[in-house]
Amino acid sequence: MNDPKIIIALDYAEAAPALALADRLQPSQCRLKVGKELFTATGPALLEQLMKRGFEIFLDLKFHDIPNTTAQACKAAASLGVWMVNVHALGGRKMLEAAREAVANSAHQPKLIAVTMLTSMAQEDLADIGIAATPAEMVLRLATLARDSGLDGVVCSAQEAAMLRQRCGSEFCLVTPGIRPAQASLDDQSRVMTPQAALQAGSSYLVIGRPITKAADPLQALLAINQEIVGARFIAP
Numbered sequence: 418m419n420d421p422k423i424i425i426a427l428d429y430a431e432a433a434p435a436l437a438l439a440d441r442l443q444p445s446q447c448r449l450k451v452g453k454e455l456f457t458a459t460g461p462a463l464l465e466q467l468m469k470r471g472f473e474i475f476l477d478l479k480f481h482d483i484p485n486t487t488a489q490a491c492k493a494a495a496s497l498g499v500w501m502v503n504v505h506a507l508g509g510r511k512m513l514e515a516a517r518e519a520v521a522n523s524a525h526q527p528k529l530i531a532v533t534m535l536t537s538m539a540q541e542d543l544a545d546i547g548i549a550a551t552p553a554e555m556v557l558r559l560a561t562l563a564r565d566s567g568l569d570g571v572v573c574s575a576q577e578a579a580m581l582r583q584r585c586g587s588e589f590c591l592v593t594p595g596i597r598p599a600q601a602s603l604d605d606q607s608r609v610m611t612p613q614a615a616l617q618a619g620s621s622y623l624v625i626g627r628p629i630t631k632a633a634d635p636l637q638a639l640l641a642i643n644q645e646i647v648g649a650r651f652i653a654p
């Protein structure tokens with residue numbers, strides 16, 4: 418089965434532009450990510466419309482709450498029929514295990530992954546919140562916790578992918594936002610990598626938003642990135 422590597426972040430304020438873009442795309446070219454902005458504006462109805470077009474959906478709501486609340490939210494998300502859902506690893510072991518159990522007990526079982534450290538954050542942002550670890554140490558600690566709690570993988574930056582591929586194994590799913598083609602604007606991202614380098618570092622899936630959605634021709638931008646990554650494979654360091 419075709420396993421497209423790019424997940425386009427549909428960060429729009431309403432359904433119309435998201436559906437207009439989806440109508441120009443094929444499910445064989447990419448998966449789609451619906452996050453807080455679009456889901457809050459449109460709700461599950463939009464997910465249905467995207468899935469009806471054949472797309473697999475990453476519902477990126479990054480749940481982070483007490484274990485019972487997070488588990489119930491994951492159960493509700495799983496019932497929507499999406500491909501992937503996520504929580505914040507900072508919620509801790511009990512929360513991660515509760516989320517894992519909720520998804521495992523659902524009729525439809527999406528992949529469940531945990532956000533480690535947001536790709537917009539750098540070393541100084543950790544210092545601001547009283548964390549002395551480096552980004553790599555922080556990400557490794559949270560990814561190990563997520564793996565030990567039975568999750569399918571993590572959200573991390575591609576800069577940590579090679580380390581996590583070695584430490585967490587070949588089956589652990591590494592979903593990496595902060596992807597920027599060479600010369601593209603970084604916007605608010607800090608820990609970035611190019612599409613090809615990210616796959617070579619061990620990323621499983623590349624989350625890409627503005628470099629595609631804000632391009633003059635989003636379809637051409639997607640096709641160019643898909644062309645760039647043809648044949649790109651993990652190269653062990």
Ligand SMILES: O=c1ccn([C@@H]2O[C@H](COP(=O)(O)O)[C@@H](O)[C@H]2O)c(=O)[nH]1
Nearest residue numbers: 426452534535536594595624625626627
């Ligand atoms: O650590 C994270 C977790 C999630 N994201 C999300 O990915 C996209 C990235 O969009 P770009 O426009 O390519 O920057 C966005 O929806 C974020 O919410 C992330 O960037 N980093």
